[in-house]
Amino acid sequence: MTTSEPPPDGGYGWVCTVAAAIINMHSWGISSAYAVFLSHYLKENTFPGTTSLEYAFVGSLSIGCLFLISPITTIATRRYGIRPTMFAGALCEAVSLVCASFASRIWHIVLTQGILFGFGLGLLFIPTAAVIPQWFTSKRSLASGVAVSGAAIGGAVYSLATGALIRTLGLAWTFRILGIIAFVVNTGCVVVIRDRNTAVGSNQSAFHITLFRRIEYCLVIAFSVLTMLGYFILVFSLASYANHIGLNSSEASVSSAVFNLGQAAGRPLAGYLSDRLGRINIAASMTLVAGVLPLGLWVASRSYGVLIIFAVIEGIFAGTFWATIGPIMAEVIGLQDATAGLSLMWLTLVIPSIFSEPVALSIVGGTGSYLGTELFTGFMYIAAAVCLWLLRGWKIGHGAETSTPALIEASGDSANDSVVAGKSDISVTASRTGMDLTGSSSISYFRCCCMLAKV
Numbered sequence: 001m002t003t004s005e006p007p008p009d010g011g012y013g014w015v016c017t018v019a020a021a022i023i024n025m026h027s028w029g030i031s032s033a034y035a036v037f038l039s040h041y042l043k044e045n046t047f048p049g050t051t052s053l054e055y056a057f058v059g060s061l062s063i064g065c066l067f068l069i070s071p072i073t074t075i076a077t078r079r080y081g082i083r084p085t086m087f088a089g090a091l092c093e094a095v096s097l098v099c100a101s102f103a104s105r106i107w108h109i110v111l112t113q114g115i116l117f118g119f120g121l122g123l124l125f126i127p128t129a130a131v132i133p134q135w136f137t138s139k140r141s142l143a144s145g146v147a148v149s150g151a152a153i154g155g156a157v158y159s160l161a162t163g164a165l166i167r168t169l170g171l172a173w174t175f176r177i178l179g180i181i182a183f184v185v186n187t188g189c190v191v192v193i194r195d196r197n198t199a200v201g202s203n204q205s206a207f208h209i210t211l212f213r214r215i216e217y218c219l220v221i222a223f224s225v226l227t228m229l230g231y232f233i234l235v236f237s238l239a240s241y242a243n244h245i246g247l248n249s250s251e252a253s254v255s256s257a258v259f260n261l262g263q264a265a266g267r268p269l270a271g272y273l274s275d276r277l278g279r280i281n282i283a284a285s286m287t288l289v290a291g292v293l294p295l296g297l298w299v300a301s302r303s304y305g306v307l308i309i310f311a312v313i314e315g316i317f318a319g320t321f322w323a324t325i326g327p328i329m330a331e332v333i334g335l336q337d338a339t340a341g342l343s344l345m346w347l348t349l350v351i352p353s354i355f356s357e358p359v360a361l362s363i364v365g366g367t368g369s370y371l372g373t374e375l376f377t378g379f380m381y382i383a384a385a386v387c388l389w390l391l392r393g394w395k396i397g398h399g400a401e402t403s404t405p406a407l408i409e410a411s412g413d414s415a416n417d418s419v420v421a422g423k424s425d426i427s428v429t430a431s432r433t434g435m436d437l438t439g440s441s442s443i444s445y446f447r448c449c450c451m452l453a454k455v
Helices: 012-025 027-032 034-044 052-068 069-080 082-100 108-136 138-167 171-190 211-213 215-244 247-275 279-298 304-318 320-333 335-348 350-367 373-400 405-410 426-435 440-454
Strands: none
Touching: 012 027, 012 082, 012 108, 012 138, 012 171, 027 034, 027 108, 027 138, 034 052, 034 138, 034 215, 034 247, 034 304, 052 069, 052 108, 052 138, 052 171, 052 211, 052 335, 052 350, 069 108, 082 108, 082 171, 108 138, 108 335, 138 171, 138 247, 211 215, 211 320, 211 335, 215 247, 215 279, 215 304, 215 320, 215 335, 215 350, 215 373, 247 279, 247 304, 247 320, 279 320, 279 373, 304 320, 320 335, 335 350, 335 440, 350 373
16 A cells, blocks of 8 residues: 655645746746737738637637646656656747747647647646645645636736737737747746655556546536636637627737736635635635626626626636645545546546637627627536535535544535545545445435535
8 A cells, every 4th residue: 555645734835836826827827818819810810711710729729738638748747757747848838839920821820829839738737736735735725726826817917918019019029929938937937846746655647537437526527627618718708709899909908817817816715715614615606606707797798897897706716626626636536546636637628628719609600699608608607516516415425424523524624634634534535435326325425415405
């Protein structure tokens, strides 16, 4: 049996957290700025003959490639170490942006800003997402929230900077400047990243498919897929929606920027609250709010002021997934299997991440209105929240089966950290036994879900 050391709950982990935040700022931040590129492409008809759906596909393809390369990233990290893997990502990202500056046809953009950039983003992000939970116990969600808040801050900064650079220096030099900055900053941060795979006895399997036999893991996957279907529509559509209602390119850039500023505040907040009030509780509640807001406020956003208000408030809640998924995964299937669980989960997000924005623009193209897109976004978030409430029902049901005080307490998510301290916790029991999709365990689970619905 593999032994593991309890995380230090801080220490050098905060250095890794800050480094991860800066890397996310200069990778995810540039990815989020594709909303500004998309708005520019559509408005200026940069590559004649290209449809809006083809333009949207580029941004979605980069995210899909991020998730598609996750097994390779996991294997490379295990074989070569985290730093060489992440350095390769920094190099891919920089090369993709510089090469995109010479693009003269849409397929050039597909290969560079789409595929190659996505591979670079995956090689940078996937390792850091698994590293942060290894360093923390009681502050795990807070640290994860701080790390991913860098992506939101970068999205705000780069949305504004990209719009300004395009207007003043042109598209080509915008790509080159972003590529140079990203390479210098990311390379510096990769040097200080350090994992604890050996200390925690991490299972770094890229295809741990037996996890799909566990209903709790399938619920986490369903939550992730549904959230991504809504999230990337918000990321890539707000700027083009601003143009749709008659706003100029500067106002479109600001709408994307304030959405990311909302996330910059919301992600650490989600982490802080989930460490204290329960990771599944907070993730489910904030995801539900993220689903209700598009159905009400986005539908009513027909002016610049209302759109900005929606973007800020929605940003606070929409990025909850990124702050909580690592800690939730560690809590549900155990810290040792968290890396393998995340690797497999990223792979399941390829399809929703690639097709979310094309689906959104197809709805707009078919109806001539964003109403269908707004409703689709809201319902995806609401369905994701339902999956988390069912997961909470599983925790209560599993606690009732084992009948131990620690597990009963875990039904309120207050036993989040005993998994890494070696105590009797739901995460430990789940990681060893799981819950199969058949048999008496499932009957007890659904019975407890019914009990939960009556509370």
